[in-house]
Amino acid sequence: MVEKGRAAVYTGLGQPMEIREYPVPEPEPGAILIKVSRANICGSDLHQWRGDIDLAALGAPLPAILGHEMIGTVAKLGEGILSDSAGQPLAVGDRVVHRYFYPCGRCRACLQGNDGACPIAPITYMSTCEQPPHFLGVYAEYFYLRPNHTVFKVPDDLTDEMVAPANCALSQVIYGLERVGFSFGESIAIQGAGGLGIYATAVAREMGAEKIIVIDGIEERLKLAKAFGADELIDLREIKTPMERSLRVKELTGGWGADVVAELVGFPQVIPEGINMLGNGGRYLEMGNINFGMTYEADPSKLVTENKSIVGVMLYGPYALKQALDFLSRAKDKYPFDKILSRSYPLEEINKAFEEQAKGLVTRSTIIP
Ligand SMILES: [Zn+2]
Ligand SMILES: [Zn+2]
Numbered sequence: 001m002v003e004k005g006r007a008a009v010y011t012g013l014g015q016p017m018e019i020r021e022y023p024v025p026e027p028e029p030g031a032i033l034i035k036v037s038r039a040n041i042c043g044s045d046l047h048q049w050r051g052d053i054d055l056a057a058l059g060a061p062l063p064a065i066l067g068h069e070m071i072g073t074v075a076k077l078g079e080g081i082l083s084d085s086a087g088q089p090l091a092v093g094d095r096v097v098h099r100y101f102y103p104c105g106r107c108r109a110c111l112q113g114n115d116g117a118c119p120i121a122p123i124t125y126m127s128t129c130e131q132p133p134h135f136l137g138v139y140a141e142y143f144y145l146r147p148n149h150t151v152f153k154v155p156d157d158l159t160d161e162m163v164a165p166a167n168c169a170l171s172q173v174i175y176g177l178e179r180v181g182f183s184f185g186e187s188i189a190i191q192g193a194g195g196l197g198i199y200a201t202a203v204a205r206e207m208g209a210e211k212i213i214v215i216d217g218i219e220e221r222l223k224l225a226k227a228f229g230a231d232e233l234i235d236l237r238e239i240k241t242p243m244e245r246s247l248r249v250k251e252l253t254g255g256w257g258a259d260v261v262a263e264l265v266g267f268p269q270v271i272p273e274g275i276n277m278l279g280n281g282g283r284y285l286e287m288g289n290i291n292f293g294m295t296y297e298a299d300p301s302k303l304v305t306e307n308k309s310i311v312g313v314m315l316y317g318p319y320a321l322k323q324a325l326d327f328l329s330r331a332k333d334k335y336p337f338d339k340i341l342s343r344s345y346p347l348e349e350i351n352k353a354f355e356e357q358a359k360g361l362v363t364r365s366t367i368i369p
């Protein structure tokens with residue numbers, strides 16, 4: 001009898017995900033079949049579910065299994081796979097994390113070593129689940145990691161809970177801060193203390209930040225930012241106008257302004273405010289706005305006359321994922337990583353999980369299939 005695995009299947013906008021079963025595939029040479037232990041709901045999943053991003057309009061063949069942020073264990077190794085991408089031996093039962101997209105390796109961006117900017121890096125879940133190998137999104141019992149992947153074994157000293165956000169949120173901020181050239185002794189203001197903002201705070205701390213200022217309006221998130229290394233908090237409920245908040249950042253940075261401001265909240269209207277928070281010569285890291293068609297008004301002379309720049313970053317280089325794991329091992333006793341995931345749900349309750357996260361009842365939920 002063919003073994004089957006369950007999956008939550010997305011059929012289109014506004015439709016609840018359905019639990020369906022598909023045959024569990026045998027990995028082809030170079031592939032890995034992973035048993036999913038935890039699959040998180042990331043902001044981008046929420047955007048797809050809500051319809052801010054219409055997968056069908058982007059050309060994704062539906063139905064599909066969504067989800068990309070996860071940790072799992074090796075269920076079956078395809079021929080030729082003896083080690084992970086760092087050369088560590090890999091065996092059935094080992095815990096692993098993978099990069100959820102496949103840069104082409106031959107376009108101009110890939111050849112220049114900036115493969116996050118590959119225009120043809122297919123994201124795993126942008127494929128139909130009706131055809132083998134079926135399991136290309138992580139809201140399922142299994143995940144099929146195709147050949148030419150990036151995969152790393154998870155160190156024994158880390159829990160599944162800590163590691164589950166590593167292949168998206170954590171790797172993303174590590175790579176983003178590198179791309180914006182954040183360096184030792186600099187100040188940073190972080191707009192938004194969701195998962196990305198919290199990780200960015202701890203990573204900036206470990207990179208030798210001189211001062212970290214976090215801006216948010218939700219008590220719980222601000223508290224978490226403090227626990228992850230923020231020096232100063234700006235509470236949107238107390239400091240209500242963009243002008244006052246920019247002045248506060250200036251005040252907290254010796255009258256100069258931040259060297260780097262990171263937009264990790266996903267609202268375009270915060271961008272002019274963030275640019276105002278920068279000191280002359282500062283760099284603005286734009287990572288949160290992934291929805292198409294949303295705009296903001298800006299005065300470009302601010303960039304020119306004050307020598308400021310904007311760096312947009314999506315996806316990440318393969319090594320950022322290894323750095324994310326190493327960082328977690330190093331810093332696990334320093335920051336409360338277990339507090340980032342707030343609630344877990346079985347696969348059957350995935351629609352409820354999305355509803356609750358969409359209402360803001362939960363910061364980052366996890367599905368345990
Ligand atoms: Zn490419
Ligand atoms: Zn994500």
